[in-house]
Amino acid sequence: MAGRITPAAGRYGGRSATERQAERRARFMRAGLDLFGAGPGYRATRITDVCRAAELSTRQFYEEFHSLEDLLAELHLYVNDAAERSVLDVLPQVQHLEPHERYTRLFRAYAAGATGDPRHTRIAFVEIIGVSPRLDRQRLDRRARWIDFLCAQAQDAADRGHIPQRDYRVTAAAFIGAVNGLMHDWAVGWVDASLDQITDELLQMLLDRLHITPPSPEHPPARTQ
Structure with missing residues (x-):
């Protein structure tokens, strides 16, 4: 699976779609920083590892990035x-x-x-x-x-x-x-x-x-x- 998925619009839990997207992206960035910079490294990391560390789904990952290389x-x-x-x-x-x-x-x-x-x-x-x-x-x-x-x-x-x-x-x-x-x-x-x-x-x-x-x-x- 590759390519970004369009995230859902509208408000949820009192936050706009833009706010939710920014939070998700920040969580993926923190997970990538830990895994690439302190953990196994980029080449030994899979998208599922990033999602697990960020406590988000692979679908949410593809709403933010096309690939693991995009995150790096x-x-x-x-x-x-x-x-x-x-x-x-x-x-x-x-x-x-x-x-x-x-x-x-x-x-x-x-x-x-x-x-x-x-x-x-x-x-x-x-x-x-x-x-x-x-x-x-x-x-x-x-x-x-x-x-x-x-x-x-x-x-x-x-x-x-x-x-x-x-x-x-x-x-x-x-x-x-x-x-x-x-x-x-x-x-x-x-x-x-x-x-x-x-x-x-x-x-x-x-x-x-x-x-x-x-x-x-x-x-x-x-x-x-």
Whole structure:
């Protein structure tokens, strides 16, 4: 069975059809997050497993998603959006800082957003890999957004005279590739390190490629209010 089923309209139990649908979808999302991100993983999960965890029927599942892959796709966007919000929330607070402090704060915000919930880390860096051409495109599209963000930050730093003027796209692409590779290996246990060690290693890699050095003791970083 595949393809979405149109849910019933009208009010039931004091809630509209839209409210009931939103609640069902949220329950399926929570179940998928647990099963894909902390349980057996996407490849070992069936639709009936998701329905059992959500305490909903397969008919209700097909009212929300065409397939199990659709649920994974939505969860992948959800966990990426959470990491992106962590960075964008910090961005206005660090715009005035010197580049070393600014990049440090931004990347640590990303690391916290991407790994604060281990289920997010596994979905973003492990479960999404190699599922289908469609999800490969979605994953690469999200990587491209981070590359564009890094390029914009580098251009801003270059315009201020903090780093040399040049095209930083290859640097940004290489760094995002390193983030994805190292986070994958760390998430599956191939790299025995703490999150702080992983974050420090990646951050130093970025700062080195941008030729950004720590401020000297005579010129400490600006303090935030």
